[in-house]
Amino acid sequence: MNWLDTIVQGVLLGGLYALFAAGLSLVFGIMRLVNLAHGDLIVLAAFLVLLLVTTLGLSPFVAAVIAMPVMFALGWVLQFGLLNRTLGNDILPPLLVTFGLSIVIQNALLEGFSADSRRISAGGLETASLQLGPISVGTMPLLTFLSAVAVIVGLNLLFYRTALGRAFRATSDDRETAGLMGIQPNRVFATATGLAMVVVTIAALYLGMRANFDPTMGPARLIYAFEAVIIGGLGSFWGTLAGGVIIGVAQTVGASINPEWQILAGHIAFLLVLLIWPRGLFPRAVD
Amino acid sequence: MALLETRKLTAFYRDFQALFGVDIRLEEGETLAIIGANGAGKTTLLRSLSGLITNQPGHILLDGRPIGAMPAPDVVAQGIAMVPEGRKLFPSLTVEENLQIGAYGRSGSGTWTLGTVYDLFPVLKERRNSPGTALSGGQQQMVAIGRALMSNPRVLLCDEISLGLAPVVIKDIYAAFPRIREAGASIIIVEQDIGQALKVADRVYCMMEGRITLSGMPGAISRDDIHAAYFGAHAR
Ligand SMILES: Nc1ncnc2c1ncn2[C@@H]1O[C@H](COP(=O)(O)OP(=O)(O)OP(=O)(O)O)[C@@H](O)[C@H]1O
Numbered sequence: 269m270n271w272l273d274t275i276v277q278g279v280l281l282g283g284l285y286a287l288f289a290a291g292l293s294l295v296f297g298i299m300r301l302v303n304l305a306h307g308d309l310i311v312l313a314a315f316l317v318l319l320l321v322t323t324l325g326l327s328p329f330v331a332a333v334i335a336m337p338v339m340f341a342l343g344w345v346l347q348f349g350l351l352n353r354t355l356g357n358d359i360l361p362p363l364l365v366t367f368g369l370s371i372v373i374q375n376a377l378l379e380g381f382s383a384d385s386r387r388i389s390a391g392g393l394e395t396a397s398l399q400l401g402p403i404s405v406g407t408m409p410l411l412t413f414l415s416a417v418a419v420i421v422g423l424n425l426l427f428y429r430t431a432l433g434r435a436f437r438a439t440s441d442d443r444e445t446a447g448l449m450g451i452q453p454n455r456v457f458a459t460a461t462g463l464a465m466v467v468v469t470i471a472a473l474y475l476g477m478r479a480n481f482d483p484t485m486g487p488a489r490l491i492y493a494f495e496a497v498i499i500g501g502l503g504s505f506w507g508t509l510a511g512g513v514i515i516g517v518a519q520t521v522g523a524s525i526n527p528e529w530q531i532l533a534g535h536i537a538f539l540l541v542l543l544i545w546p547r548g549l550f551p552r553a554v555d
Numbered sequence: 556m557a558l559l560e561t562r563k564l565t566a567f568y569r570d571f572q573a574l575f576g577v578d579i580r581l582e583e584g585e586t587l588a589i590i591g592a593n594g595a596g597k598t599t600l601l602r603s604l605s606g607l608i609t610n611q612p613g614h615i616l617l618d619g620r621p622i623g624a625m626p627a628p629d630v631v632a633q634g635i636a637m638v639p640e641g642r643k644l645f646p647s648l649t650v651e652e653n654l655q656i657g658a659y660g661r662s663g664s665g666t667w668t669l670g671t672v673y674d675l676f677p678v679l680k681e682r683r684n685s686p687g688t689a690l691s692g693g694q695q696q697m698v699a700i701g702r703a704l705m706s707n708p709r710v711l712l713c714d715e716i717s718l719g720l721a722p723v724v725i726k727d728i729y730a731a732f733p734r735i736r737e738a739g740a741s742i743i744i745v746e747q748d749i750g751q752a753l754k755v756a757d758r759v760y761c762m763m764e765g766r767i768t769l770s771g772m773p774g775a776i777s778r779d780d781i782h783a784a785y786f787g788a789h790a791r
């Protein structure tokens with residue numbers, strides 16, 4: 269077994285998990301909303317990209333760019349019309365409503381696309397690889413990882429360098445005082461969820477090109493996303509990337525010892541990190 | 556017509572009534588002080604004016620137009636900014652970002668920019684990249700005032716800005732008020748410190764148990780009047 273190779277594959281796999289998790293991290297960081305339908309929204313976006321690819325004959329990357337504003341709008345309306353009403357001191361309503369939403373999305377997708385598993389064709393990119401020194405890396409995993417890094421860098425810039433990011437942080441700190449600044453918290457939250465859905469579309473693109481997907485696989489993706497967010501520390505984007513990488517590496521190392529251990533190893537790594545750092549690796553100072 | 560006016564303003568926290576028909580008038584360019592004992596309803600009055608509490612539309616008039624039912628973000632856009640009780644700086648934001656966010660709902664242009672706020676409170680410029688909450692109490696209060704000014708308000712509401720501060724620090728902060736007035740803001744301050752209130756205000760209202768019990772020019776009202784208005788006639 270080549271350890272270097274195993275670790276590199278794990279890091280790259282972590283990029284995919286970080287993409288699953290980044291939107292969740294954004295939404296949780298701003299409004300403390302745990303969206304149990306996040307995985308299903310990724311699958312929904314994957315079907316949207318698939319639909320655009322098959323009906324319009326587009327490249328998946330172009331299809332994803334077209335899907336982004338559609339998903340943004342969906343996220344905006346979902347937050348403004350539904351999820352905002354569930355926010356409050358009680359954490360139960362958002363959990364119940366997004367759990368229900370998860371079931372609705374799964375059933376709607378089953379109705380619309382059947383239970384067959386699908387794949388988005390990337391025209392040969394799936395099997396391409398690059399030789400980087402002693403190791404060979406798949407082009408697709410590399411592209412996934414670079415996209416994840418780009419998303420994390422982008423979210424950090426947005427959050428810490430723009431007026432919208434200031435409004436996100438201020439609203440997250442104190443909704444009422446944010447209102448005194450002229451900020452409309454409900455619109456800020458809707459914009460945040462819209463942006464999260466743009467990230468979800470990127471995650472969906474790679475999910476759909478790298479593996480088969482079907483309408484019911486959302487919750488399984490949600491678990492990896494959750495673990496990555498929690499390992500990283502709630503509200504930290506770089507932490508989310510680190511969390512994804514830790515799960516990815518644990519999985520590839522586990523699998524290289526015994527293929528049946530892949531999934532289990534990821535979950536064990538999650539538990540170990542939490543035992544040592546209960547608040548995650550990079551918890552935000554203010555909570 | 557008054558710039559800002561309340562007419563028989565009532566306010567409630569669920570079933571609990573906190574204001575019982577409050578009438579105040581703020582003229583253009585004027586500084587009002589509102590004094591009163593703990594629980595008199597001063598904060599409730601400012602929260603009503605700033606839109607944090609929803610009232611009957613016609614109970615609050617700005618330029619004669621009803622704004623009583625307007626939510627806070629819209630009220631800021633109409634030119635009313637508040638320095639809230641307890642300062643309420645955003646802990647995730649630096650000093651400079653706290654100031655910048657004050658301009659989020661700005662409707663027009665005016666005197667106040669980052670540069671002029673730093674001229675008003677030079678110490679904030681030195682601390683611009685610190686988290687707002689890392690500053691001393693007095694400096695935090697300056698950030699809270701600067702943040703409200705960044706919207707270039709026509710009306711500035713200040714809730715107990717001297718609370719918990721040393722006398723020298725209070726003096727520093729009130730030294731900024733003449734310049735805030737010159738820049739065109741009309742001001743309502745709520746103060747526990749009666750001496751301070753009488754010094755800066757053109758007119759004073761005294762509140763007790765959700766009602767206005769006394770109003771007048773600082774020179775024209777006596778200590779006894781204030782004492783009675785504060786605690787009720789029986790306390791005299
Ligand atoms: N959130 C609230 N819920 C219920 N009652 C409240 C609330 N806030 C204030 N009150 C009540 O309303 C009345 C007026 O309170 P308010 O805070 O306006 O007084 P204040 O004059 O600002 O007092 P202080 O000088 O202590 O700041 C008090 O009886 C208070 O107990």
Ligand SMILES: [Mg+2]
Pocket residue numbers: 597598599640714715
């Ligand atoms: Mg008060």
